Structures are given as C-alpha cells and as structure tokens.
Amino acid sequence: MKYDVMLCKIIAKKQLTADIFDLTVEAGELAKAAQPGQFAHLYVPGKTLRRPISICEINRAKETLRFVFQIRGEGTAWIAGACPGETLDILAPLGNGYSLGNTRQKAVFVGGGIGVPPLLEAAKHFGQNATVLTGFRNEESVILKEDFEKNGNRVLVATDDGSFGYHGLVTDLLNDLKFDVLFACGPSPMLKSVCKIAAARGVPCQISLEERMACGVGACLGCACRLKKDGREFYGHVCKDGPVFDSETVVWEG
Amino acid sequence: MADLQVNIAGVAFQNPIIAASGTFGFGREYGEFYPLSTLGGISCKGITLAPRPGNPPPRIAETPGGMLNAVGLQNPGVEHFIKNDLPWLKQQGTVIIANIAGNTPEDYCQMAERLSDTDVDMIELNISCPNVKQGGVQFGTSCSGVEGITAAVRRHCKKPLMVKLSPNVSDIAEIAAAAESAGANVISMINTLTGMRIDINTRRPIIRNNTGGLSGPALLPVAIRMVSQVYQRVKIPIIGMGGISKWQDAVEMLLAGASALQIGTAFFTDPYAPVKILDGLQEYLDKNHIASVTELTGEMIPWQP
Numbered sequence: 221m222k223y224d225v226m227l228c229k230i231i232a233k234k235q236l237t238a239d240i241f242d243l244t245v246e247a248g249e250l251a252k253a254a255q256p257g258q259f260a261h262l263y264v265p266g267k268t269l270r271r272p273i274s275i276c277e278i279n280r281a282k283e284t285l286r287f288v289f290q291i292r293g294e295g296t297a298w299i300a301g302a303c304p305g306e307t308l309d310i311l312a313p314l315g316n317g318y319s320l321g322n323t324r325q326k327a328v329f330v331g332g333g334i335g336v337p338p339l340l341e342a343a344k345h346f347g348q349n350a351t352v353l354t355g356f357r358n359e360e361s362v363i364l365k366e367d368f369e370k371n372g373n374r375v376l377v378a379t380d381d382g383s384f385g386y387h388g389l390v391t392d393l394l395n396d397l398k399f400d401v402l403f404a405c406g407p408s409p410m411l412k413s414v415c416k417i418a419a420a421r422g423v424p425c426q427i428s429l430e431e432r433m434a435c436g437v438g439a440c441l442g443c444a445c446r447l448k449k450d451g452r453e454f455y456g457h458v459c460k461d462g463p464v465f466d467s468e469t470v471v472w473e474g
Numbered sequence: 475m476a477d478l479q480v481n482i483a484g485v486a487f488q489n490p491i492i493a494a495s496g497t498f499g500f501g502r503e504y505g506e507f508y509p510l511s512t513l514g515g516i517s518c519k520g521i522t523l524a525p526r527p528g529n530p531p532p533r534i535a536e537t538p539g540g541m542l543n544a545v546g547l548q549n550p551g552v553e554h555f556i557k558n559d560l561p562w563l564k565q566q567g568t569v570i571i572a573n574i575a576g577n578t579p580e581d582y583c584q585m586a587e588r589l590s591d592t593d594v595d596m597i598e599l600n601i602s603c604p605n606v607k608q609g610g611v612q613f614g615t616s617c618s619g620v621e622g623i624t625a626a627v628r629r630h631c632k633k634p635l636m637v638k639l640s641p642n643v644s645d646i647a648e649i650a651a652a653a654e655s656a657g658a659n660v661i662s663m664i665n666t667l668t669g670m671r672i673d674i675n676t677r678r679p680i681i682r683n684n685t686g687g688l689s690g691p692a693l694l695p696v697a698i699r700m701v702s703q704v705y706q707r708v709k710i711p712i713i714g715m716g717g718i719s720k721w722q723d724a725v726e727m728l729l730a731g732a733s734a735l736q737i738g739t740a741f742f743t744d745p746y747a748p749v750k751i752l753d754g755l756q757e758y759l760d761k762n763h764i765a766s767v768t769e770l771t772g773e774m775i776p777w778q779p
Contacts, residue, residue: 269742432680434739435497444529460503
C-alpha cells in the first residue's frame with residue numbers, strides 16, 4: 221500500500237493557540253507507511269475538496285499520526301471541532317517527504333508559523349545534531365518548542381514583535397550557525413530567503429511547499445508549482461512531486 | 475443480480491461508470507485504491523499533439539458544492555501517451571477512451587488518425603475545454619464549428635467517435651444535433667461551466683487564469699436538464715456527466731437519457747466514489763426488479779404541460 225483512505229479514530233486533542241489545534245488519530249497501516257514531511261488529505265462533510273494537512277508526528281509502534289494545523293476556513297474549523305472518540309476520514313500518506321540522509325550530519329531546520337509542525341518528525345531523527353529555528357508572530361503563537369526539545373534538538377525561537385526569543389526574522393538566526401544540511405517549511409518569503417542562504421553557502425536544502433490542491437494523489441494536476449531540472453522549466457505538482465523539494469529545483473516567481 | 479453491462483457504439487463496457495477526463499490522469503494514481511477493471515472505462519487526461527505545460531498556479535478554487543479548475547490541458551503529448559501510458563492502460567481490463575484537444579482542425583485530425591492505429595477503444599473529441607485560449611471551446615460553441623470539426627475528424631478516425639459538449643451555449647440540443655449529423659457516434663456531456671471566484675482581500679480572482687471550469691455537485695441539475703434536452707433531440711447514445719457524486723445522482727442521469735456515466739470531481743472528495751456508486755446502482759436495480767441498467771435510459775416520465 222502506498223496510500224489509502226481510512227476512518228481514523230481521534231485519541232487525543234489539544235488547542236495550542238487561538239487558532240492552532242493538535243490532533244492524534246489511530247491510523248493503522250497509514251501510520252506504518254508514513255514518512256516525515258508527507259501529508260494527509262482530510263475529508264470534511266459537505267465539502268467537495270479534502271483539506272491537505274501535514275503530518276507532524278508518526279508513531280509506528282502505536283500506529284498513530286499527529287496533526288498540528290491552523291484554522292484557515294470552514295473546512296479546517298470543522299476538523300478542529302472534531303472530538304476524541306470521533307473518526308476522521310483520512311487519505312494518507314501522500315507525497316514525498318524529507319530525504320533525511322546521514323542523520324549524524326549537522327542539520328538546521330527552519331520553520332515559520334504553521335510551517336513548523338511538518339519539521340518535528342524529521343528533526344526527531346537528527347536528535348542532538350539538529351538545531352531548530354522557529355519563527356512566529358508573537359509569544360502567544362509559539363508552538364511545539366518543548367516537542368522539539370524532547371527530540372534532543374536545540375531550539376531557537378524568533379518573533380516578529382520580540383515578545384519571545386530573538387526579535388526579528390527567523391532566517392537571521394542562520395547567520396551564526398554552521399551546518400551540513402537545511403530543511404525548511406513556512407511562508408514563501410521565508411523559504412525564498414532560506415534557499416538563497418543555502419545556495420550561497422553551498423549547502424543542500426529541502427523545502428516543503430503548499431498550493432491549492434484537489435485530488436492529492438497526482439491525477440488532476442491542480443497544485444502546480446514551477447520547477448527546473450537540467451536547465452528546463454516545467455510545472456510539477458506539490459501533491460505528487462512534493463510537498464518536499466530540493467531547493468535547487470524550485471523556481472520562484474517575481 | 476441485474477446486468478450492469480452497456481454497449482456504446484459497439485464498445486462493450488462491463489458497467490456504466492467511466493472516469494471523466496482530466497480528473498483521473500492516466501489511471502495510475504487511482505489504481506492504488508482498486509483494480510481499474512472496477513470501472514467500466516477510463517477517459518484519459520486530454521492530450522494534444524505537442525506537450526503542453528498548462529496554466530500557472532493557482533489552478534484550483536473551491537466553490538459552494540463544487541470547485542473551479544483551470545489546469546490548461548497540461549499533458550505530455552499524444553506520442554508520449556501512446557508509448558508510455560497506453561500499453562499499461564490496455565492491461566487494466568477496462569475500456570480506454572483517448573480525449574483529444576487541439577489548436578486547429580488539423581491537430582485534431584492528425585491525432586485521430588494516429589490514435590486510430592492504436593489500441594484505444596474510443597476517441598473523445600474535447601471541444602469544450604474552457605481554460606485554454608485555443609484548443610477546444612472555440613470549436614464547441616457554435617453549430618457550424620461543431621459540425622465542421624466533427625466532420626473533419628470523422629474522415630480521419632477509424633474508432634468510435636465521441637464528442638464532448640460544452641454547457642456554455644444557449645441551445646445544447648442544437649449543438650448535439652450538429653455533432654450527430656456530422657458523424658459523431660456518441661455525445662458526452664457536460665464539460666465544466668465557466669466560473670470565477672475573487673479573493674476579497676487581494677481583489678484578485680483566486681484562479682490565475684481569472685476564470686475556471688465549475689465542476690462538482692453544484693453542476694448536477696444543469697447536467698440533468700441538458701442531457702434530458704439532448705436525449706429528446708438525438709438518436710446516438712449519451713454519456714452523461716456533471717456533478718455525479720452518489721448512486722442516486724447516477725440513476726437520475728440515466729433516467730434523464732444517459733446510456734453511461736462519467737464521474738470526475740467525486741474522486742477528489744472520495745477516491746472510492748465509483749465503487750460506492752456501483753454498489754448503490756446494483757442494489758437499486760435489484761430492489762426494483764430491473765434486469766438491466768440499460769432499461770433506465772431516458773425513462774424519466776415528464777409532466778405534461
């Protein structure tokens with residue numbers, strides 16, 4: 221099985237901030253097949269399209285998946301309203317996750333806002349070799365700091381207003397660090413800047429992208445993103461070719 | 475057990491549920507869920523003579539009861555399809571329909587000729603794609619356009635020829651009649667309705683192409699009405715589509731006049747939709763002691779004025 225649809229029972233739920241929720245579901249085979257950086261496509265009653273949500277944590281032994289997601293509209297609000305004991309209709313695991321490579325290398329993870337959760341599982345594999353840089357609007361929106369620390373990761377936080385940690389852009393924190401490999405997920409300007417730094421330092425970098433999506437499996441070609449390979453530009457698709465891409469293959473607009 | 479088989483223009487389908495072009499790629503992705511022989515047939519992603527890159531993103535927007543898309547016929551070209559996809563598709567135990575689109579009548583004719591020498595079971599003429607400047611809909615919105623392109627392709631096509639109609643016209647029955655008189659063997663209908671959504675913060679259309687094609691449950695009543703109108707006008711079989719997401723919709727579409735059905739956007743909501751629709755259809759037929767699904771076609775009983 222590569223991916224499948226399953227009714228998954230919610231076994232834990234927490235609200236992390238005003239609009240960010242944390243759900244853990246029993247996912248059987250889906251959890252066993254999942255890789256860090258992959259995503260799930262959640263059905264919402266009455267909606268034509270599923271909601272793509274990144275996988276935050278995978279527990280293969282307990283066969284559970286954890287999702288940390290933000291309310292963005294009616295669909296995600298409905299998911300946030302689901303309670304432990306209820307089931308969610310989940311299509312997973314989808315896409316290509318992070319290629320971790322040698323986990324003894326010095327890795328830096330850069331996450332911005334709701335781009336932070338998909339990094340947690342990948343960073344787990346690097347333990348103390350990983351430094352995790354996370355950026356948020358303010359102290360109230362900081363999430364998952366303790367979870368990364370539980371991984372053994374070193375965590376540095378930046379906030380836009382300086383109410384917690386470093387006052388400024390999360391990417392500023394890269395300046396003083398030495399690393400062999402970069403992993404990132406977050407808003408486009410942040411990713412663009414991470415890619416620039418990776419290129420300047422000659423460090424391999426993988427970034428996770430998002431795009432408005434329909435099928436989730438690579439059939440409808442809806443979630444197009446501009447890529448380049450062997451000097452040729454073309455539209456790839458976030459759901460099947462990504463969501464994680466080598467930074468060198470991504471073409472930025474503008 | 476009621477018989478679900480249908481025969482459309484000499485092609486035998488094991489059941490009337492066909493994957494709609496553009497929603498199912500070339501089958502491989504949904505083949506992960508169930509054997510593709512579950513389906514009566516697959517109408518493959520629309521292909522063009524040369525590869526097409528497609529439209530810039532965003533290509534998708536959700537709408538009440540449906541979605542807009544403007545993929546823009548991204549495809550690897552007809553030769554790539556014949557070499558890389560068709561041999562695999564032919565092993566899946568289902569009817570394979572090639573959906574073709576072009577910039578000029580010559581493009582369509584050349585592709586029809588090329589595909590006539592292959593194992594595809596049927597050719598679907600896409601003259602209704604609303605998302606490309608050329609390649610489609612300019613041929614599909616007037617009777618003379620439809621008649622011209624259908625007649626031209628007919629001369630080069632040795633396979634059963636299906637013409638896929640656009641709903642973005644004032645009298646779809648006239649258009650269907652034009653296709654029939656020019657030699658179409660089957661009508662498939664309806665393609666998407668052109669629509670638009672606007673981001674109220676940026677004041678930009680959500681879709682980069684500004685407009686997109688509306689599909690999904692919201693389309694169903696429009697499709698049912700149009701199929702019913704065309705059924706009363708032409709003698710050739712109709713493959714009905716537009717918003718079918720559950721078995722009740724399928725029965726409705728058959729009663730309106732369809733001989734078979736295409737399912738599209740429903741895959742995105744539930745990849746198992748065709749399996750559920752087939753189960754429900756089978757049960758409906760058995761419960762009502764209907765021996766064959768073909769007995770439903772056009773059996774709506776209209777109110778008399």
